[in-house]
Structure formats: C-alpha cells, structure tokens
Amino acid sequence: MPVTAEPSAVRGGGRGRFAAVGRAFALVRRDPFATAGVLIYTVFLTIAIFADQLATHDPNQILYRPNGRVASNLPPFAQHILGTTNLGRDIYSQLVYGARSALIVGITAAFAVVMIGTLVGLVAGFFRGFVDMVMMRIADVALGIPFLPFVIVLSSFLEPSMWNVVIGMALVVWPSTSRVIRSQVLSLRERTFVEAARVTGSSPFRILFVHIAPNVLPLSFVYGSIAVGWAILTEASVSFLGFGGGDTVSWGSMLQNAYASQALSRGWYHWFVPPGVCIILVVVAGFFVSRGFEEVLFPRLRD
C-alpha cells in the first residue's frame, strides 16, 4: 500500500521538528476514535505509574478476617471494592497492579518488535540484493513458527517471567512489520525525489535516513500501536495457560486463578470480568489510535 499522496491533514500547518509532533496531536484530536484511544492509554498509564498509591492492598498478600480466618471469596463492595479471591487476595489491587505489568510488557514488546521490524524493513528494502534475500528468508522462517506454541515451549525452558512474552514476540512477530516497511521502502526508493537525491550526490546513508525513513515512520507507529495490544493479549494468554511470570500479578494470571477456582461455575463475575474488560480497553485503544493514523495515511478511505 503505497502512500501515494502526502496526507492532506499533515499538509500546511507549522514547520520544524516540533511541528511534526504538534501535527500528530492535531490529527489525533480530529478523529474521535483516536482521541478515545489516547485517553484510554493515558488513564491506564496513570494507573500503572501510581499503582502503589491506588492499590488498597498488596496484591499478593493473603488477607485475614478479624477472627483470624482467611478472608476468601468476599463479595464486592463490602470492605473490598471488587471482593477477594479464594486465597483472600484483594481483586481490585490485583487489577491495579495488573495494569503495570500489562503496560510494561505491551510497550517493551511493541518497541522491540517495531524497532526490529522497521530496521530490517529499511535495510532490506533499501539495499536489496543479497541482504534483502537473507533477511526475507529469515522472515519467512519466523512466519512459519506458530507464535503462541512457540512462546509456550520457550517459557518451559526459561525462568518463568513475563519477559518471555517480550522475547517471543521480538523473535517471531517482527516480520509482519518489516514486510510492510520493506514494501513501502521499495516503492519509496522508486519515487522521483529519491532518485533526485541520488542525482544531486546524496550519500546512500543520507538518502535512507533523510529521504526515506521519515516517510515510513508513521507506518511503524501504526504497527507499534497495534503491537502493544497484541503483546498484552499474548501475555494474558500465556499467563492464563500457567506459563506466566511466577509472582507477577497480571490480568492473565488473575483470569487463570479465577478459572482454576471455579469462579465460572459459581458465577463470580466480579472476579473474571474486570480483568477481561481492562484487556479489551487497552487493546482497543491501540486499534483506535492506529485507525486514526491510517485514515490520514491512506486518504483514499476518507472520501
């Protein structure tokens, strides 16, 4: 999908380096979905940062009633906003700390995936030939690896940790980004202004980083905002399957505990619905933000 025209919303407006950031925000504001997405991100980011202050309890602490018995399976809105687990842990506090691990995994994984994907795409598309061939064959292999099973196999060897998801994603998920970036670079390097830069004696380095890279970065950003959600989903799945990070409280591990404790058959919706809703919100925020950008990147869709 070639970016045929300069996005019209990006036209005009301010100049200079900071203007680019300003334009990005202006653009996000224009699209109500993107606004909602940014808002959701902001809320969860705040929760993640101030988790220590927002949580009412230590998420792993086993709570006791005054009579010395474990405060298990308390209903919501009594002493605990969302009640307690069967082991007497505060569900609300787990939810708050879950945001922290979700965002940490999401953002690092997305960053790793997009960094690798963009770099490989840029280099393969720009230098072509042997480099391109080798990189794209590696990408083919990575695309042939079933992702979730791979992370499961991987985490059975590595220390249980939420970083396994990040490593798994970095190893396997980058090709889809790099393929798109590469095809974008391939079409950009045929653009007249890139040829013009060659004719005027620009070095390959300058052509790649001054003329080509700035034109593909918005695309990387789109992929990044989707990858955040992907990583959070994957982390939840892996935790749910019991290959998560030991003591780390995550939304996935909460769901696993709920599932294992027969929360479903007992109808304890307050236990397994909130983590699911949180996952949905964060993932959907990524979709919304990327959609806002796509509308601008592919102006044909706007009509």
Next chain:
Amino acid sequence: MSVLSVQDLEVYYKTDRGVAQAVRGASFEVPEGQVVGVVGESGCGKTTLARAIIGVMPKTARIAGGRLMFQGVDLLGLSPREMASRRWRDIAFIPQSAMNSLDPVYRVGTQMAEVLVERGGMDKRAARRRAAELFDMVGLDPGRLRDFPHQYSGGMRQRAAIALALALEPRLVIADEPVTALDVIIQRQVLDTFKELQGRLGLSVILITHDISVVAYASDRVVVMYAGEVIESGATAEVLGRPFHPYTMGLCKAFPELHGGGGTLVPIEGSPPDLIAPPEGCSFADRCPFVEPECRTARPPLVDVASGSLAACRRTSEAEELRVLAGEAGTWLRS
C-alpha cells in the same frame, strides 16, 4: 438538430476547504452526427461536465442548476431509475484509461457480454456473436475476447473500450481523453478507427481532451473551457483559425509546431483561479495580457462573434489586433 443541449449547467463539489464551483454556467449544443471537442486544462471542469451528462458523479458532487436537454427530455429531471435505464443505451462513455475501467478479474468477452445481455436484452449466444462483430469493427481479433484486460496492450484496451461503448448503438458517445495515454502512432491509429466509425454510424460525440491538436484532428466543433466556464465555442476551423478569446489565442500558440515556424512559444503565466472563491469578473483576468479594469467587475457573457461562434470576452471587437499581439511571446511575459 441537437442531440444534446447543455444549458447553464452548474456543478459544485464539497471539499475540505469549502464548496468548489467546478462547472459554472456551461452551455453548448451537440449537433446530430457531429464530434464536439471540449478542450481545456486540468481542473477546468471538462471531466466533471462529462460525468454530469452521464449522471455518474462522486457523492460529494451536486448539480446546482441548469438543464441537460437530451432529445427533448431534461436528463436532470429523470429519476435515478429512469436515468440508469438510459445509460449506455442512449449515452455511452469511453474512459481515458481502459486499463482501470475494465474489471481485472473477468475476461474482456465476459464484460462485453455483461452489457449486451443485461442492458441489451440479448441471449448469451447472440451476445457472443455481437461481441465478436464489435471487436472486428474496431480492428481487434475476436479471439482476444477470451483474454483478461491485463493481457492487452494500451492501444488494444482503448479499442476494446470503444467496442464496449458502441455495443448498444448509443445516440451519444462521451469520450474522455480517449487516446491521451497512448503513443503518437497508436494514438493516431485509434483516433482514425474512431473517426471512421463515427462517420459510418453517424454518431454524435463529445470528445474531451486537453490537447488542441486532437480536437483539430478529430472534431467538427470545439468548446473551450476555462475555470468551469465555456469561454469560446464554434466550428473547429473558426475557433482555432480565428480565436476571439485571449485564452484560446494563447493556447493555440502554446504548442510547438512540428514543421517549425511560429517562432517562440507563448507561455500563459500564472494559474487558473481558485474555484472555491472564483473571481467576480472574468476568470481569465489575472492571466490576461489585455485585461482592463472593467473585466474584473462582471463576468462577460458568451456573445456571438462570427458565423456561429461564441466568445466570452469584453474585447471581441478588437480581436483582430489582439490576435496579432497574442502571437508575440513578449505580450504574455509579466514584469
């Protein structure tokens, strides 16, 4: 006797910046069996005009006024259903790029048959026969009906588009830059085929182009458009031989001539006005070397200037002298 009479047509577009007046009060006639060349530069409204006549426009476009009298019926007054039933049977279209206008996933023959069966009411066998006949007529091997569009060369695609347009024997054919994408020799060959068919079948044609030489070669009458308006119209020989509007004068001198002569080319400096806020007066005033203060106050109407020619200029009476001046490049240079 006119097949089509375009009267004061106004077409507006909604854009991000406001409403663009793409066609502003255009009027002209298409006489029976003649080729009318509509010539103008990009953005002058010629394509919008064509799309308005056949009644297929983007959602953002709106016909804001005027009439399109086709054989005594105002096309603009028809219901969408009535209009759809007239398309292709009465008015057919030849697009600029036949490559994009043919569906890539069907064989060309299938696409011919689609029109013949669904719009022409033929059965499949008759449609197949007729398709072969049409291909033969435009100089294509009927065997190629089995091919997909991407297997055709550019010239073949344009020929196929002509065959498709003639399928239901329409009264009026609108050709939008039908040969622009082709090489000169192929251009000439396709144009010759088209001309020959037009004469033989007595077709009425609106030939839309930016290229004066195509108009000169293939049309009986010419309509010159500028900034959404018709600024001059008449018999081709008249308009190109003795232009009355300065824009037409400039345009005729803007082409290099193959056999030399003509001296330095005339550049028309500047660019057409913004159609979102068109000027009150003459739309060519800003680029016109003969502009007078009065030109900017009111739009000059189309007036009779010679045998059947019309021009929208205040100084048509001085056309003789202006033509001489317009032939000198210096006249058009701005300080």
Next chain:
Amino acid sequence: MQGSSRLVSRLVLTLFVLWTVATILFLIFRLMPGSPLAAFVSPTFTPEQQDSLRRQFGLDRTLFDQYLLFIGNLLQGNLGESFFYKRPVGEVVMTAFANTIALTLGSLIVAYTFGVLMGAMFAWKRGTRVEAVGIPIVLVTRAAPEFWLGMVLLAIFSFGLGWFPGGGANSAGQSFSSEWARIFSLDFLRHLILPATALALYLQGLPLLLMRTNMLEVMQEDFVTMARMKGLSNWAIVIRHAARNALLPVATAFALGIGQSVGGNVVVETVFSWPGLGRMLVDAVAASDYPLAQGAFLLITTVLVTMNFVADLLYSLLDPRIAHAGHR
C-alpha cells in the same frame, strides 16, 4: 505459465521453512538449559529405563548424529513415543488433530461468512449510524482475549443457563463406530458450539474489517464507476464487481487463518477442555512429555507453513493478473 515457476519456488521455500523450524526445535529441546528431557531422564527411573530412553533418543551419540537421526525419523513420520501415553506420538496427535481441525474450520467458516457479509454491508453503509455503532463493537470483540470470551460464554450458557456442556468434545461413556461417526455426531456438535462461538467472535473482526476496507477501495476504482455508467444494477455492481474483487485478499486471509488458528486455539481449547492439539501441547509441556510436545509443535508448524503456501497458491489462482501472467 509464468505462475508455475513462482509456485515451484514457493514450494521450495515452504520445505526450507519446515526444515529450518524443525532444526530450531531440535536445538531448543537439546541445547536449552533445563531441557525437559534432562528433567525427565531423572533419578526416579531405573538405570535400565534411563539407558533405554537415552538409546531411544540417541542421547548417547554426538549432537550431529542425533540430528541426523531426528531428521531421518521425521522423514519416516516417526515422532517417537509419548512418555505419558506410552503410545506412538503420531497416533496420539492424530485424534487431537481431528478435534482441532473441526474446531478451527467450524469457527472460521462461521466467522468468515459473517465477517464478509457484515464487512460488505459496513462498506455500503459508510458514514451512517450503522457504521458508527458497528465498527467499535467489531473492534471490541476483536480486542477481547478469546479465552476470556470463552469464560464469559461458559459462565452464562453452560453454568448459568445450562444449555451447553461445560467442556470436552464428547460426553463421557459414548462410543462411536469410527472417528468420522464421532465427529459428525450431534453430541460432538453440542460440545463444539460454545468454543466455536468464542473463537468466531474473536475471528470475525479480521475478515470484516478487511472486506470493508477492500470494498471501499474497490468502490473507488474506475471499473466500478464504469459499471454505474453502463447502467448495471446496484446488485450487479456490488456483488459481481466490487465484492468479487474485494474477496481476493479475504480468501487468502482465510487460508492463513487456518494455519494460525491451529496453533492459536491453545487457550480456547484449554478453557473448554477441548482435546485438541493446542491443549495437548500445553499438557505435554507441563508434564515434560517431550516427544509429544515436539510432535504437536511440529504438526502445528506443518499446518501453518502449508497454509501459508496454500494462501499463496490461492491468490495466484484467484487473481487472473497472476494466474494468466505472460502470454501477450
């Protein structure tokens, strides 16, 4: 035909990818710290058992010999014997494979039928309230973890209303004359509905959004404008021209989806205790049943890689621009 040389090279690539993944898997299981094999061949075994295991897996030989043995066995379809089931891995995996395929195909067919129709409708209704409400709903279901959707469905329809069984693929105590009879039994279908719905809810977003975007793009194409100029009916324009062209990438996505779902269904299979490949892999990994884990993983990979190839094939078959390349 030009397409054929392309396909041959894709086929070679597919085999290359399979071989590479198998090799990576071999290395992971042999070289990673804390190999489950090392854990398995442990003091609880008698020395004779340990020796026989080591011989069985060739652990007494050099790494390279082990590799040759591994590849050799693989080529003969020999995946070893499951530690847990004490049966050849090939046999164990096949039953699970049938269950997984039934679940995958069932959910994909529902998801793609629904997604394609709704996607086409959303494209048609672009800019209306239907779209404004519909798109966020679609995005939300697509953002929901599939296993969580499964949990909610289970809680409501199985435990709450009692309409459907709470897990498994067949009721206990049932016996069938053949594998086919089992899969086409009403009992199987009743077990299939909830997990397939959970998956379909998650999967429908992709074909829907893809179809919608493609439709919108195709509707802008000149040939659609021409179809309108030809006076063709709306139905003919939308179905015959726009949808036919927009479906090309969706068909490809369907093939890719089969490949990805077979591995990605792990979580849903776990939630619904569906005895499929994914859950088998999870159980095998958890129980350090290394031959079984390896076999399941390889089978999943084979399906994925094959479907990637099929998607490629499908695209060149459906798009005449590729299928009929050359020949002028």
Next chain:
Amino acid sequence: MAPLVVASGLEKHFPVTRRLGEVLRGERPVSRAVDGIDLTIGEGETVGLLGESGCGKTTTGRLLLKLTRPTAGTIRFDGGDLADLAGAALKRFRREVQLVFQNPFDAINPRFTVFRALREPLQNAGVPKEEHPERMRVAMHRVRLPDVEGYYDRYPHQLSGGQLQRVVLARALVLEPRFIVADEPVSMLDVSVRAGILNVMRDVHATMGLTAVYISHDFALVRYVCARTVVMYLGKMVEDGPSAEVVARPLHPYTRALVQAVPVPRVDQSREPLPIKGSLSAAQAQVGGCRFRDRCPYAFARCADEEPPMREVAPGHRAACHLL
C-alpha cells in the same frame, strides 16, 4: 565541437520473470531495453532522444548519467570512462551532470521546503556555506522565479506544476553543471505552462552553453528545443540528424510514420493513412534483422536476415535502413 559524451556499443538488458520451462532449461531471458547504441554528443550540443514508450530512451538517459550500469559497452564523459569513476572522481562527475525529471510533483521530497531542496546539492558537493545564497539566487533567476524569498519557505504541494518544474530545474542548475538530461520535462504539465518551461530551457542552454539531452515522445517539442534529433526504436537508433532535416526529410520509414502521426493544432492537416502496421507490443519479440520489419510497409527479405547499420546519407544525417 569537442565531444563531451561518447557512448559506444551501449547495451542494457533487464532480466524478466522466467517461466518454469526456462528455469528448467537454465535460460535467462532478458528484455533488451537498450541494444547497441553509438552516440557522440559534442560540448554545447542539444540532442533530442525521440521514441515511443518502451524504446529505451529513458534507460539511455540514465546510462549516460551513470544511474544504472550498462550490460555492455562504454560511456566516456570528457574523456574518462564512466565505469572507472569512483570516490572523489564520481563526486566530481555528479556535480557536472544533472537530471530533470518528468514528474515535478514528486521530484522534491514532500517534507522539504524549496530552500532545503535547493541547498541539498550544494551541501552534498561541499560548496562553502557562504556561497549558497548567491548560487541559489542565480539559479532561481535563470528559471525566471526572481522573487526568491517568496518561494524559499514553500513546500512542494504549495506550488503549481509549472512553478515546481522551475524549482526542479533550478536545483539541477544550482551546481552549474556541464551536462544535463531532461526526461520528458513538460509531459505532466498543463499546456499553457509548458511553453514557459520550454522557453526557459532554450534560454538556459544558450546562456550557459550547456550540453543537453532531451528525452521525449513528442516530435514537435524535440524539434523546438533541440538542434539535433536521435530517433530510437526498440532499443536501437534508427535515425540521427539535424532536427529540421529529420522533420523535413525523414529517412527511416519509422521516422516518416512518426512525422505523419504527430498531430498539429491546425485543422488543415493531412489525413493520409499512416505508413505503418501493427503496434509496438506485438513487435517486441524480434531479434536479428531489422526490428521494424514487422510494421514496415517496405520490408523485404533482407530485412529479416540482416540488421541494417547506421549509414550517413547527408552530412550529419544518418539512418539505419536497407533501402537507403
């Protein structure tokens, strides 16, 4: 006139996608975009490369600027072989030659202002910073965009096609090159602004003494701008001579067809049928013999067997046809 550019035996073949049978037989089919061109361009000469799409004229232009490597043959620029250019010599060569593009709307990075676009070649060539303003101003004056300041801060999308093409031309001139290749520089522009660009190019050539190659499919344009015309057909030169001569007395049947086919903006034009058959795409497969024979109304046995060489018929006027 001392020769500035000398191309001899120039060939450029592009690999085409192979069919299965060809892969199995180990064949490597190629498309012969340029297939044996000998061309000498004198210092200060303006040469028009004329031909239909697919005749190899653009590839020839790119070869002359070392933007692509020839499959065979050599190009000498100012006596030196282009194949040997590297490092500092290549950098110097890049300063001395320039290219003007067909599509001005894409020739400037959309994220660059006119100022940055004009400055880039100066920076790349290492021109001292204090010389930049004057050099840029001179170039802008040459292309008749004198109110420099009004343009510097604009982005490409804020300019009209005619203005953009002038900026592209100014960027090409800012290093004061000796040799310039212009590839269909006005074909994407509106008719009314084309003349402005063509006139600027004529002036620039006269005042700077530039050597120039204009690539075009438009015979009239080549005739207007260039003193000499070279006609190409399917990767080969078929005619070469003074423009006025070539138009008035075309020697090759293909050139004759071209002259016939060019439409003129007058109504009193000839309606003779074209002395040519078929289309270019059908003729593509021809190898050996005269490439034009399938479309040539005068073709005879020898045309299929023997490739006609370029023959000088009148002083400075050559053509490749057995009939001459």
